[in-house]
Amino acid sequence: MERGHPSAATLGAFAALLAFGAVPYAASGDWTLGAAAALRHDDNVGNAQSSSDIVGDTAVDARLSIFQLFPLDESYSVTVGGDLGGEAFRRLTGLNNASLDGALALKRKWGLGAFVPWARAGASVGRSSYDDSYRNAWNYRATLAAGRRADERWNLWAEYAFERRAARSQAEEVPGVSGDAFSQTSHNVAANLEYSVNENAFLALGLRGRHGDVVSTTRASKRIYYASRALADDPAFGPDVYAYKLTGTTYGVRIGVNYAPTPHSLLGCGFERFDTHADGGNRYTKSVSEITWSYRF
Amino acid sequence: MNRLLAAAAGLMLLWGALPGHAGELRVRVKDQRGKLVADAVILAVPLDAKNALRAKPPADAVDQVDKQFVPYVKPVFVGAKVRFPNSDHVRHQVYSFSPAKKFELPLYAGTSAPPVVFDKPGVVVLGCNIHDWMVGYIYVSETPFFAKTEAAGTAAIEDMPPGEYTVRVWHPGMEHSEEATARRVTLNADGPSSIEWELGLKPALRVPRVSGAASSGYP
Numbered sequence: 001m002e003r004g005h006p007s008a009a010t011l012g013a014f015a016a017l018l019a020f021g022a023v024p025y026a027a028s029g030d031w032t033l034g035a036a037a038a039l040r041h042d043d044n045v046g047n048a049q050s051s052s053d054i055v056g057d058t059a060v061d062a063r064l065s066i067f068q069l070f071p072l073d074e075s076y077s078v079t080v081g082g083d084l085g086g087e088a089f090r091r092l093t094g095l096n097n098a099s100l101d102g103a104l105a106l107k108r109k110w111g112l113g114a115f116v117p118w119a120r121a122g123a124s125v126g127r128s129s130y131d132d133s134y135r136n137a138w139n140y141r142a143t144l145a146a147g148r149r150a151d152e153r154w155n156l157w158a159e160y161a162f163e164r165r166a167a168r169s170q171a172e173e174v175p176g177v178s179g180d181a182f183s184q185t186s187h188n189v190a191a192n193l194e195y196s197v198n199e200n201a202f203l204a205l206g207l208r209g210r211h212g213d214v215v216s217t218t219r220a221s222k223r224i225y226y227a228s229r230a231l232a233d234d235p236a237f238g239p240d241v242y243a244y245k246l247t248g249t250t251y252g253v254r255i256g257v258n259y260a261p262t263p264h265s266l267l268g269c270g271f272e273r274f275d276t277h278a279d280g281g282n283r284y285t286k287s288v289s290e291i292t293w294s295y296r297f
Numbered sequence: 298m299n300r301l302l303a304a305a306a307g308l309m310l311l312w313g314a315l316p317g318h319a320g321e322l323r324v325r326v327k328d329q330r331g332k333l334v335a336d337a338v339i340l341a342v343p344l345d346a347k348n349a350l351r352a353k354p355p356a357d358a359v360d361q362v363d364k365q366f367v368p369y370v371k372p373v374f375v376g377a378k379v380r381f382p383n384s385d386h387v388r389h390q391v392y393s394f395s396p397a398k399k400f401e402l403p404l405y406a407g408t409s410a411p412p413v414v415f416d417k418p419g420v421v422v423l424g425c426n427i428h429d430w431m432v433g434y435i436y437v438s439e440t441p442f443f444a445k446t447e448a449a450g451t452a453a454i455e456d457m458p459p460g461e462y463t464v465r466v467w468h469p470g471m472e473h474s475e476e477a478t479a480r481r482v483t484l485n486a487d488g489p490s491s492i493e494w495e496l497g498l499k500p501a502l503r504v505p506r507v508s509g510a511a512s513s514g515y516p
Contacts, residue, residue: 032387069402071388072429112392112401114429114504132323149429152502194508199501203319256509263365263430266507 004032034065034083036294044286045092046217046237047276055220055237059089067103074112079105079122094132094236101126101139132236135182137167147192155194162187163212170232173242179231181243184219186212200260204270214278217243227280248278268292319456321489322442322482326466326500327452333450334468337368337496341442341454341482348458349440356412358382359423359433362387364506366433372443373435378412390426397421397437411425420467426473430506434469459486467479472497 043056067081081100089095105122126139140163147157167182189209196202218224219233219241225231228244235241257269272288322341326334343349353496354374360367361383373379381391391410392401397419402410404427415421418439425431436443442462444452464478484490 050396069387069427071390074403074426077427109426111389112426113394113424149504152504155508185494196502199503214430237431260505260507263506266505295505 011041030047031066031068033293033297034067036063036065036292037067038290038292040288040290042288044284045095046234046241047214047284048216048218049282049284050218050221053241055092055217057089057091057095059087059095061085061087068232075108075110077109079103079106079107092133092236094130095135097128097133097135099126099128105132105143115149115151117146117148119144121145132238134170134232135167135236137165137182140166141163153196155196156192158189159293160189170188173231174208177228178245179214179232180226181230181232181234181245184213184215184245186210202258204254204256204258204268206252206256206272208250208253208254208272210250212247213291214246214248214250214273214276215243216246216282216284217241223280224282227278227282235256246278246282248276248282250274250276259267264297265293265295268294320484320486322454322457322462322464322484323489323491324444324446324452324454324464324466325491325493326446326452326468327493327495329495332460333446333448334496334498335446335448335450336368336453337466337494338370338372338436338438338445338448338449338465339444339452339454339466340372340438340440341457341464342440343442343458344461344463344492348460354378354441356380359435360384361391361425364389364425364428364431365453366431368433368445369455370434370436370445372438372445373415374443375418375437375439376414376416377437379409379435379452380408380412382408383410388427389431391423393421393423395419395421398435421460430504432503436467453489457484459484464492466494467495468496468498470498470501472499474487 037059040061040234041058044054046055047059049053063083063085065081065083067079070078072078083098086098087096101124103122103124105120107118107120110116122143124141128137128139130136141161143159143161145157145159149155163186165184170179170181172179191204191207194202216224217237224244228246230245232243234243252272252274254270254272256268258266259264260270269291274286277283324339326337328334354377356378357371357373358380359371364385381402383389388404388406390404393399394472397417398415398421400413415435415437418437421435421437423433423435442454442457444454446452462482462484463479464482466473467475478494483491
């Protein structure tokens with residue numbers, strides 16, 4: 001296990017420098033800046049099944065984003081951008097992390113105006129750096145999304161995403177069993193619905209589906225061991241705790257209420273519930289509650 | 298001295314006898330809860346056709362500032378040429394699907410877009426194809442006597458010939474038809490006339506500028 005030295009703090013400082021350096025340019029160019037923050041409680045951070053293994057924690061998340069929209073013609077536009085963020089946990093400080101992402105997306109609208117169908121294809125690559133650096137990873141994401149705003153009140157869109165998280169393989173805890181527990185591949189689908197109550201408030205409902213690798217952090221367990229494809233020491237959760245990589249399917253639902261106090265900002269609170277069925281009869285649930293704030297210049 | 302007084306009295310008589318000595322209509326608009334209403338368009342249509350002056354409509358402009366149309370509501374006289382300068386650093390693509398004027402200005406920056414002639418009375422809803430939340434209104438008036446209420450809910454139409462008018466109000470959020478607000482008003486030359494409306498307004502509903510049901514989940 002490595003305790004990260006040039007990890008979160010270094011990357012965070014570099015990213016902040018980059019962001020603040022970009023502000024004057026963004027202010028005089030076509031760039032759009034955004035900022036977001038969240039206070040989030042996850043009642044099962046380690047994705048554990050047994051109540052004795054379940055660890056809940058609260059984290060603060062902050063994110064700065066910068067992007068530019070290039071309209072190509074009446075139908076197509078390209079968005080280029082990136083964001084940097086940081087996440088700090090109250091108890092599980094080894095999970096504190098900073099991340100830097102770059103993204104590219106091509107959007108097509110079928111017609112003119114706010115109420116026509118659209119589709120978007122995008123890709124992003126990012127680097128996450130943790131206080132416990134064995135979790136450091138490159139994150140790759142490819143998305144296809146489509147949707148339509150029916151009117152000022154109803155907005156509907158769906159998304160498919162392929163995600164690849166590439167972490168460095170850890171030392172084998174058990175000879176012959178891979179230590180690459182933190183690298184994951186998954187297929188994700190989501191359907192989202194927004195309903196505007198009035199000019200400043202809207203409700204959000206999201207349905208989620210995910211199939212692929214999941215990481216469950218527990219104490220040593222034969223049942224999960226036999227079902228796992230990789231395992232590694234996971235000291236961010238304490239001593240004698242292991243991260244097991246399994247294949248699983250997750251179903252989730254999210255509800256949220258959002259309020260825009262100004263045209264540029266949005267306050268929200270949301271609740272998400274996930275139910276994961278993994279190999280070997282391993283099943284876990286988690287709930288995530290959050291308060292969010294976002295601002296777009 | 299007497300000559301001077303006589304000349305002054307003569308001028309006053311002449312001024313009073315001139316046809317069309319200007320009057321003024323002052324209006325105030327409130328909503329159903331008594332709140333003063335901004336961005337209401339007041340239109341005064343003279344019953345006597347000769348009072349409907351056919352002045353050349355002035356050139357007008359609707360700017361785009363901070364990815365919003367400014368002003369939000371712009372009344373113009375029919376035939377007006379309206380420019381759409383873009384004061385933002387990003388390009389806009391202004392369009393309207395309204396029956397009173399369908400048009401589209403391809404992507405542009407600065408002041409390069411040609412003016413649009415609004416030659417048919419009615420409401421024109423403006424949008425931007427790039428920024429879905431942008432919405433604005435041009436009210437194309439068939440009468441040269443119109444005004445828009447300010448934040449205090451008040452407006453004044455000046456330089457109106459005395460006579461009878463049908464006065465009505467339009468607002469983007471009004472519950473009922475514009476015709477239902479019509480009133481007959483007689484305007485005299487001896488002072489401004491005041492009139493007040495109470496409009497039923499629906500809660501405003503617009504495409505939100507900041508949106509997104511972001512997932513926090515990492516299963």
